[in-house]
Amino acid sequence: MRNVWLIAKRELGVYLRTPAGYLITAGLLLLDGLAFNVFGVGSSPKLSSAVLQDYLYFAFGLTSVAAILISMRLIAEERQTGTLTLLFTSPVKEHEIILAKFGSALVFVTVMNLLTIYIPLLIFVNGKVSIGHIAAGYLGLTLQAATVLAIGVFGSAISWNQLMAGVVTALIVALLVLLWMVARVTEPPLNKIISYLALFQGHFQSFQRGILRVSDLIFYASIIFFALLASTRVLQSQRWR
Amino acid sequence: MIVVDRVTKYYGSACAVRDLSFSIEEGQCIGFLGLNGAGKSTTLRLLSCLLLPTSGRVTIRGLDVEESPDEIRKFIGYLPDTPPLYGEMTVEQFLSFAGRLRGMSADDVNHRMDEVLAVCALKEVRKKAVSALSHGYKQRVGIAQAIIHRPALLILDEPLQGLDPVQIVEMREMIRGLRGKHTILLSTHMLAEIEQTCDRILMLSRGRIAAEGSEEDLANRFGHAGATLELDVRGEADAVRLALEGVGGVKVTDVTATGQMLRVRVSTEGEVREEIAKRIVDAGLGLRGFRTSSAGLENIFVRLSKETESAPSAANAPAASEEAPS
Known part of the structure; x- marks a missing residue:
């Protein structure tokens, strides 16, 4: 854990010492605010819970994009600049590198998301939504961010540069989000399996509605675990090449 | 280790x-x-x-x-x-x-x-x-x-x-x-x-x-490839050439004036350093410096590289073109 903390601390420092972290945060806050005003509040009267659900719908997309932007550099940048050699020639295990990268990025995205908490609080103060609904929605956003980051770590591990890492991650995430379309045109029982894998329709929607289901938690945890495991295996194979 | x-x-x-x-x-x-x-x-x-x-x-x-x-x-x-x-x-x-x-x-x-x-x-x-x-x-x-x-x-x-x-x-x-x-x-x-x-x-x-x-x-070991010596000498270039003329296996390859001094490069075969020093001193020239030039190593390096590249025997076959063992 010592090495995980060391590497994670350095990673967090990158967000604070370079403009990238501030730019992504500013972008997310601006777009979340806009989405809330334009699509959440809108011009026609709505129930408070519908406003919150609409806001969470857009926050799902924006958080996913922010997580892709943050994760694309995690390993690919180290490979491009040659600093991966420093980690590879140190007594550090591959899973420690992966956990540190993932953990630091998750902390950063979570802090970013928490900065947007004023939006649901506005609904809470001026309307009628439960704290539980807000908490479930933000737990869903955090799990979504963690899933995209884990996939992003994998994309970054298999890519030679950051751009390629971003594209690979975006493609995998887009595929997982859009699987519900594939489920529509496939026969049972295959469509059930495919729709189970769909990120938004299959799992985030319940968080969006303020419902906490163990099956959704297990789904997100499984994707995160397998993406991180695959990333570790990729690093292990690259370390000796 | x-x-x-x-x-x-x-x-x-x-x-x-x-x-x-x-x-x-x-x-x-x-x-x-x-x-x-x-x-x-x-x-x-x-x-x-x-x-x-x-x-x-x-x-x-x-x-x-x-x-x-x-x-x-x-x-x-x-x-x-x-x-x-x-x-x-x-x-x-x-x-x-x-x-x-x-x-x-x-x-x-x-x-x-x-x-x-x-x-x-x-x-x-x-x-x-x-x-x-x-x-x-x-x-x-x-x-x-x-x-x-x-x-x-x-x-x-x-x-x-x-x-x-x-x-x-x-x-x-x-x-x-x-x-x-x-x-x-x-x-x-x-x-x-x-x-x-x-x-x-x-x-x-x-x-x-x-x-x-x-x-x-x-x-x-690879002396026949020729070592190069570098001498710092006080005197005239012609006098240096004349002094080293009779030493077997020694050839003055370059003489450069650096202020009051001459930097003399000589290619040699075999161990002739003592003889060179003696000749310079006997000729009334001032010997201020004496060292093996990197060109000696360079000669050995270039020769060995060429030998390895041009030897297609089993021991020295061009490695990069060979197939990996399955």
């Missing part, structure tokens, strides 16, 4: 090093010399636990690199040809990170920091971001990160690459200063560097050891 036993390394179907065997004693400074693609970096990466050999065995301090890589990594300091630096950190932050990554405690790093900054002449830039440093300073930070944890084995891959002449001299002094504290493996294609820094030379060509030994050993 290091035993490399019949190591071969393939990248796909291309062979980078073939049947390499050598051993290195603790405390030595070894120079790996070779043309681009000779296998220097691959050999150093094998010793740094960055590559696994396709066949053969590498042991460092009795530990096998395949079986105990993490143990070995604790006592290795490695500077690749491009220094691995985090630009957004200050020099101190980066060195502290590198030290702690190699298992040092925070207190130990703090105690060691001033010493390393002094050895690498980095004190004045300790608070600067690494990205703001010049190439020469970045190279020094690269060495500093490699020595911060007091590694027994220090591996420097082309540490002088891209440095200007002043920086080269400073870096050479720094590396010399590290001798005795670490076993040093240094790769370069700068012959002067090897001559002035290393105890022993391993000449690689096409993934094989073409020759090994001290500069003197090589000169003795």
Whole structure:
């Protein structure tokens, strides 16, 4: 854990010492605010819970994009600049590198998301939504961010540069989000399996509605675990090449 | 300390090093010399636990690199040809990170920091971001990160690459200063560097050891390739030529006036140094300096490289074109 903390601390420092972290945060806050005003509040009267659900719908997309932007550099940048050699020639295990990268990025995205908490609080103060609904929605956003980051770590591990890492991650995430379309045109029982894998329709929607289901938690945890495991295996194979 | 036993390394179907065997004693400074693609970096990466050999065995301090890589990594300091630096950190932050990554405690790093900054002449830039440093300073930070944890084995891959002449001299002094504290493996294609820094030379060509030994050993063994001597003489150029005219196997190749002095380069065959000195003094000329020129090593190096390339025998077959064993 010592090495995980060391590497994670350095990673967090990158967000604070370079403009990238501030730019992504500013972008997310601006777009979340806009989405809330334009699509959440809108011009026609709505129930408070519908406003919150609409806001969470857009926050799902924006958080996913922010997580892709943050994760694309995690390993690919180290490979491009040659600093991966420093980690590879140190007594550090591959899973420690992966956990540190993932953990630091998750902390950063979570802090970013928490900065947007004023939006649901506005609904809470001026309307009628439960704290539980807000908490479930933000737990869903955090799990979504963690899933995209884990996939992003994998994309970054298999890519030679950051751009390629971003594209690979975006493609995998887009595929997982859009699987519900594939489920529509496939026969049972295959469509059930495919729709189970769909990120938004299959799992985030319940968080969006303020419902906490163990099956959704297990789904997100499984994707995160397998993406991180695959990333570790990729690093292990690259370390000796 | 290091035993490399019949190591071969393939990248796909291309062979980078073939049947390499050598051993290195603790405390030595070894120079790996070779043309681009000779296998220097691959050999150093094998010793740094960055590559696994396709066949053969590498042991460092009795530990096998395949079986105990993490143990070995604790006592290795490695500077690749491009220094691995985090630009957004200050020099101190980066060195502290590198030290702690190699298992040092925070207190130990703090105690060691001033010493390393002094050895690498980095004190004045300790608070600067690494990205703001010049190439020469970045190279020094690269060495500093490699020595911060007091590694027994220090591996420097082309540490002088891209440095200007002043920086080269400073870096050479720094590396010399590290001798005795670490076993040093240094790769370069700068012959002067090897001559002035290393105890022993391993000449690689096409993934094989073409020759090994001290500069003197090589000169003795491959002496017929001709050593080149450099003399600093006070006097006239014609008088120098005349004085050396009768010495067997000696040919004056170049005479350059440097102020009141002459720099004379002579190619020689066999051991003729005493005779040359005697002739110069007997001719009434002032002999101010006398050294083996890097061109001596250069001659041996060029000859051995050509021999290895032109010998298509089983032992010296062009390795890179051969197929990997299935």
